[in-house]
Amino acid sequence: MNNKTAKNKFFKSYEFMLLCVVIVLTIVLAAATGGKSIKPDNIIDMLTSYSAYGVIAVGCLFVIISGGIDISFMAVAAVAQYLMALYMLNMGGNFVVIYIISIGAGAGLGLINAVLVNRLKVPTLIITIATMNIIYGLMMRFTSGVRLHGFPGWFSQKTEASLLFVSVGTLAAALLTAWFILKRTKMGRRVYAVGGNIEAAKRCGVSVLSVHLFVYGFAGAAAGTGALIKCYLSQQASIEALYGDEMDVLAMVVLGGVSLSGGKGSVFGTLLGIVLVALLSNGMILVGVSSYWKDLVIGAVILISFCITGWRVLAAKKQERKEGAAE
Amino acid sequence: MEEKIIGLKHVNKHYGGVHALKDVDFDLNRGEIHCLIGQNGCGKSTMIKVISGVIDVDEGSEVILDGKKCRGGSARQAMNNGVRVIYQDLSLFPNLTVAENIAFDRHEDKSIKGVSWPQIFKQAEEVLDRMDIKLELESLVEELSIADRQLVAIARALATNARILIMDEPTSSLTRKEVNVLFSIIKSLQEKGMTIMFVSHKLDEIIEIAERITVMRDGKIISTFENKDVDETNLAHMISGQEISYQQQFTACGDEVILEVEGLTCGRQYKDISFSLKKGEILGIIGLLGAGRTELASSIFGMNEPESGRILLHGEEVHFRSNRDAIAKRIAYVPEDRLLQGLVLNQSIENNTIISIIGKLKNRLGLIDKKGARSITRKWIDELHIKSAVPEINASAMSGGNQQKIVISKWLSTEPEILILDQPTNGIDIAAKNTIYELIRELAKKGMSIIMISDEAAEIYYNCPRALVMHKGKIVKELNTSTITEGEFGREVLDE
Ligand SMILES: Nc1ncnc2c1ncn2[C@@H]1O[C@H](COP(=O)(O)OP(=O)(O)OP(=O)(O)O)[C@@H](O)[C@H]1O
Ligand SMILES: [Mg+2]
Numbered sequence: 001m002n003n004k005t006a007k008n009k010f011f012k013s014y015e016f017m018l019l020c021v022v023i024v025l026t027i028v029l030a031a032a033t034g035g036k037s038i039k040p041d042n043i044i045d046m047l048t049s050y051s052a053y054g055v056i057a058v059g060c061l062f063v064i065i066s067g068g069i070d071i072s073f074m075a076v077a078a079v080a081q082y083l084m085a086l087y088m089l090n091m092g093g094n095f096v097v098i099y100i101i102s103i104g105a106g107a108g109l110g111l112i113n114a115v116l117v118n119r120l121k122v123p124t125l126i127i128t129i130a131t132m133n134i135i136y137g138l139m140m141r142f143t144s145g146v147r148l149h150g151f152p153g154w155f156s157q158k159t160e161a162s163l164l165f166v167s168v169g170t171l172a173a174a175l176l177t178a179w180f181i182l183k184r185t186k187m188g189r190r191v192y193a194v195g196g197n198i199e200a201a202k203r204c205g206v207s208v209l210s211v212h213l214f215v216y217g218f219a220g221a222a223a224g225t226g227a228l229i230k231c232y233l234s235q236q237a238s239i240e241a242l243y244g245d246e247m248d249v250l251a252m253v254v255l256g257g258v259s260l261s262g263g264k265g266s267v268f269g270t271l272l273g274i275v276l277v278a279l280l281s282n283g284m285i286l287v288g289v290s291s292y293w294k295d296l297v298i299g300a301v302i303l304i305s306f307c308i309t310g311w312r313v314l315a316a317k318k319q320e321r322k323e324g325a326a327e
Numbered sequence: 328m329e330e331k332i333i334g335l336k337h338v339n340k341h342y343g344g345v346h347a348l349k350d351v352d353f354d355l356n357r358g359e360i361h362c363l364i365g366q367n368g369c370g371k372s373t374m375i376k377v378i379s380g381v382i383d384v385d386e387g388s389e390v391i392l393d394g395k396k397c398r399g400g401s402a403r404q405a406m407n408n409g410v411r412v413i414y415q416d417l418s419l420f421p422n423l424t425v426a427e428n429i430a431f432d433r434h435e436d437k438s439i440k441g442v443s444w445p446q447i448f449k450q451a452e453e454v455l456d457r458m459d460i461k462l463e464l465e466s467l468v469e470e471l472s473i474a475d476r477q478l479v480a481i482a483r484a485l486a487t488n489a490r491i492l493i494m495d496e497p498t499s500s501l502t503r504k505e506v507n508v509l510f511s512i513i514k515s516l517q518e519k520g521m522t523i524m525f526v527s528h529k530l531d532e533i534i535e536i537a538e539r540i541t542v543m544r545d546g547k548i549i550s551t552f553e554n555k556d557v558d559e560t561n562l563a564h565m566i567s568g569q570e571i572s573y574q575q576q577f578t579a580c581g582d583e584v585i586l587e588v589e590g591l592t593c594g595r596q597y598k599d600i601s602f603s604l605k606k607g608e609i610l611g612i613i614g615l616l617g618a619g620r621t622e623l624a625s626s627i628f629g630m631n632e633p634e635s636g637r638i639l640l641h642g643e644e645v646h647f648r649s650n651r652d653a654i655a656k657r658i659a660y661v662p663e664d665r666l667l668q669g670l671v672l673n674q675s676i677e678n679n680t681i682i683s684i685i686g687k688l689k690n691r692l693g694l695i696d697k698k699g700a701r702s703i704t705r706k707w708i709d710e711l712h713i714k715s716a717v718p719e720i721n722a723s724a725m726s727g728g729n730q731q732k733i734v735i736s737k738w739l740s741t742e743p744e745i746l747i748l749d750q751p752t753n754g755i756d757i758a759a760k761n762t763i764y765e766l767i768r769e770l771a772k773k774g775m776s777i778i779m780i781s782d783e784a785a786e787i788y789y790n791c792p793r794a795l796v797m798h799k800g801k802i803v804k805e806l807n808t809s810t811i812t813e814g815e816f817g818r819e820v821l822d823e
Contacts, residue, residue, distance in 0.1 A: 183442070185441060185442060186439075186441065186442060189423075192420070196421055197419065200414075203381050203412070204431060204432055205406045262422075
């Protein structure tokens with residue numbers, strides 16, 4: 001019986017609906033582009049170019065589940081990217097080292113966010129807007145907006161395999177790690193607990209500070225990783241590369257079915273959100289629609305999917321009552 | 328081994344300017360069942376939070392747990408010492424499943440590594456079996472009724488190997504049946520050596536379960552008694568400082584029928600309900616949990632569309648699409664789940680009180696009439712004895728019972744034609760209870776028609792001349808309370 005209810009739940013869930021949307025959209029796009037959109041080349045291309053934001057979205061997911069919101073991730077990513085690039089230009093290094101640097105730099109800045117969020121009783125949106133501006137300001141001051149490029153050979157000579165590994169491979173690793181943490185570790189469950197009822201979590205002896213440190217640290221690390229992917233794809237480090245795309249990332253997470261008041265959201269949903277945004281953007285380029293329409297379409301999709309979910313929940317409740325009557 | 332398991336010495340607690348605990352000395356003995364009683368806002372919950380370490384105490388206070396002095400404000404330390412608390416607000420995680428909520432504390436234990444879902448479900452199932460209740464383990468807590476949520480909170484506390492179990496009004500939304508089960512569990516836990524502290528406003532429950540009883544008033548401990556030395560009457564007197572006795576005081580209602588319900592049916596919630604309500608009548612509806620009382624009430628209030636049957640107001644059939652339609656027809660509903668459905672916690676008492684009449688409070692410029700709002704709020708604060716309250720204080724700073732009173736005042740100020748009260752005195756102390764009854768009678772005299780839903784036989788018996796008994800979604804009988812004794816009424820209700 002448990003299994004059956006679990007299955008029923010899945011069919012009624014937002015994730016299931018999203019999955020349907022993704023499938024339908026894939027079919028529609030394939031038809032509209034005469035099959036171009038489902039050619040392996042295009043799929044790989046699409047996944048590669050969206051994996052950077054995908055990784056960052058996974059980090060955001062954690063913050064949102066914990067009941068906060070982080071706007072500073074792109075600024076954090078920019079710092080990580082710069083540090084990593086500077087290291088490569090001056091010291092050479094290898095992949096292991098630059099992963100460590102970008103993850104470490106991102107996590108470090110995330111921890112600062114965490115401490116501020118925990119100590120100041122100010123909405124996290126305001127805190128992270130502040131840290132975002134401070135970081136961008138300092139970056140402009142110290143880098144004067146100079147782009148870094150001309151990286152060592154091991155970084156600049158991309159092969160098909162290395163490209164896939166760094167982008168899609170990293171995204172897959174991030175998704176798996178996130179899934180494992182959220183589902184299988186106590187810290188993961190604490191993140192949900194804090195997002196659901198922070199006062200109750202405290203009363204159960206959960207250290208909210210440790211949850212905040214973990215969540216914002218993780219988000220920072222994810223931002224740093226995303227920055228590395230982006231740098232590998234574009235072969236340059238710059239502030240503008242990431243600036244202004246905050247909403248794309250948030251759209252992925254929101255489409256993935258989180259609740260902005262915290263406590264809800266899943267890795268699977270976020271994965272679908274990432275795929276959906278990637279599909280929409282890529283599809284519109286293929287169809288030849290101006291990219292200005294992209295934001296509008298994403299907004300519309302967000303609205304429609306939430307309406308459908310709400311409507312389905314209501315319908316399910318009515319159905320339940322009717323079934324009860326037959327008993 | 329020392330007899331005392333918890334000791335408070337000279338404990339003081341200030342919330343800003345409010346002196347919530349005044350030099351409290353309190354002992355909890357190993358293995359006893361100890362009840363704490365007192366008026367709303369006298370500091371019971373505060374004292375519990377001091378013991379469980381979730382709030383700080385003032386300088387100079389001493390909290391001794393098992394002979395060791397405790398640092399104030401460390402929930403972890405208290406938990407590691409086996410203190411488990413069911414808080415008045417339940418402190419559940421609405422976004423998590425029943426199973427996970429129940430197993431949460433247990434999983435916080437250091438000895439358990441990682442998260443094992445089969446374990447979580449097994450533990451939850453075990454506890455629910457022990458309590459002899461059925462709940463869907465996969466449901467989210469936010470989907471549950473307030474009574475079910477209370478059961479989940481109890482289950483969570485029982486799931487761990489607690490040594491000291493503290494319950495802050497665990498029974499306020501439960502009916503006698505669940506309370507009986509809870510009490511038998513409490514007794515068996517006591518036999519296994521657990522120490523239990525219990526807060527309730529229901530004196531019959533207290534007398535039944537307590538070995539020792541501590542009475543608080545205004546942040547001070549009045550005294551501690553052995554169960555055999557007290558009875559309900561003198562406890563009531565000590566709590567409120569006044570004599571409280573109930574009498575049936577019925578005034579004849581008019582003949583004009585205001586509301587008629589005909590063959591109302593809604594799935595498995597309730598079936599074929601018919602009754603009528605006259606002008607100025609107080610009609611009682613009594614029944615156990617799951618009898619469909621609340622669902623019926625929310626249908627009349629437009630929040631739960633019935634499947635078939637008719638609702639007639641002044642002889643005309645009405646179809647409410649939402650509660651806004653019902654409010655427009657001057658129906659008011661004080662929900663059972665008041666804290667969730669009825670209160671905006673981070674808003675002031677004043678804003679909470681006037682929110683339902685904001686349209687009427689306009690001054691000549693169309694802005695809110697501040698003075699009017701203030702005076703209405705003041706009036707309710709006085710009438711309902713909402714303790715240490717000024718209109719501008721946040722509702723979240725009020726004690727549980729006083730929050731309930733704010734919700735009631737919010738609906739009373741709409742001056743409706745039909746008032747539906749769902750468990751109006753849950754969590755409300757006996758003195759304030761009496762005030763609320765008087766107020767209800769007063770309103771009925773002025774011509775308001777009232778439906779009072781409750782599972783407390785006495786409450787219905789003394790206030791409603793006519794009572795409908797609901798069982799499993801049906802009205803099984805109608806009783807005329809003035810022709811029978813309270814004892815007879817109780818028996819009639821119980822044997823459906
Ligand atoms: N967070 C808070 N901020 C300010 N004052 C508070 C806060 N919590 C409680 N108080 C005040 O402390 C006093 C004691 O409250 P407490 O919750 O202990 O009462 P109680 O005895 O549990 O009452 P009830 O029977 O209504 O639950 C009340 O006057 C209340 O207004
Ligand atoms: Mg209380």
